[in-house]
Amino acid sequence: MPEPETSSTEQTQASPIVEYRCVCGDVIAIGEASVTCSSCGREYNRDVLAAATAETAWFDADAAKTPSSSPNITVSEPEDPLIGSHLDHFEVLQRIGGGGMGTVYRALDESLQRYVALKVLRRPVGEQPLEIQSLFEEARAQARVNHPHVAHIYYVGLDAETPYLAMELVGQETLAERMRRAPIHFAMIVRIAVQVTQALQAAARFDIVHGDIKPANVLMVDDESIKLSDFGLAYRLSEVGDQFGKTAGTPDYMPPEATNGSRINHRGDMYSLGVTLFSMTFGRMPYSNTTGSKSSVQERLRQHRESVVEFPTTWPAEVPYSWREVLETLLQKSPDSRYADFESLLVELRRFQPNSLATAGPLLRSLAWLVDGSLIFVPVLVISVALSDGPSAMLGVAIAASICLAVAFIQATWGTTPGKKLFQIRIVDQHGLTPSKPALAMRSVFQFLWAWSLAFSPLFGILSPVSFLVLLFTFAETIYLLLPTQRSIHDRILKTQVVLDAG
16 A cells, blocks of 8 residues: 655645755755755755844945956055945045055944945955855854844945955954053953854854954953954955965964964864963963064964963962963964863853852851751760760761861862852952852861861860860851851861852
């Protein structure tokens, strides 16, 4: 008996096929599995459809087929010939920046009556029309990345053989300018790191590699937010030039695998991000120039391949020491030794986001201490009394001490105690992060020093000088906690604080 035919509707429901226009211009069919564009080789999956909410205006494709009679754009200062002129419907008003890729102008989009950043691109020597086409494909791909930390591209064009991009105009300075103006505190470093990583993660869905992560390409919206610019553009531009052969990127931020001309993947962007974060944290690059500040490009590239990262011998007090592990992982010479993906990196970075929670007052701390203390006091007291005489005394001491050790272990492992959980308070270090396990364990010893005294009382007596000193210390802790700082003696010693737990 022949099997019943499956209707086209059922097939669509089982494995929906959606047409998607690739940035190269071809239309591809995307189902449940990933698919590769047969024309340009970009790989897509269905996740890309959810993020592809922005399109880029098409430039005149016929213009790219005309050989350039003027391969280089010359920008002279202070008399810049482009200022006051028009590139298509954009009026060039003011130069606001420049670099290896080209010059950036403030311009008026006369069609929509809004201001934009107009990036006029330098045309590398030996540039071919197909390479211009490839460059604009990257611009179209970036334009489809709809993310709050990605600078939007509005338009790409060729006007009188001048390639340019019209981009979102971000009103503040670049991260490079911000770093030159003043040191950046650690909380802001982490915030920028998270936002850049989120932008790179969004771009990775479109198979976009930035290729030139550096402070100059991070635009400061304000002190709380950034936008990352030039996705894929710097990589394409430097690739078609012949100044450094096939090496692409900025030498001071280039991943080791790119220094010999190899194409980089998303882990290459991680390395460049690591260099950026290192320079933000310590105010210098991770490698010292052995030939002075004017070291050659070849020497700087060699350092990325061979030199050991030079962390400071004296670690800054305002930076958690565990931050070093993140930088070391990002700056690994081998791409495979870095984070597996941006999600893994984000998990690590979020551990360093400090909280701004209110300090827990003496009443909540005392109530939590009483709950935890009662859970310890009863078993320790019973054991100490029951096994206080004769040969059983040492066994009683061992069992009671084990209970105290277990409490210290629980606080070190969980980062909290039943009493703190009940009254929704938590322990943080001087950076607003979870303290180290040794610090948490030692904190438990200070908190319940009286329990340790009770545990060992069969050896030195309940009214011994040791017990008196413990009682005196506990009294001093209570008085100290009532001071305006609301920090106990052991908080001062271990550099910890007890705060309200919003979670």
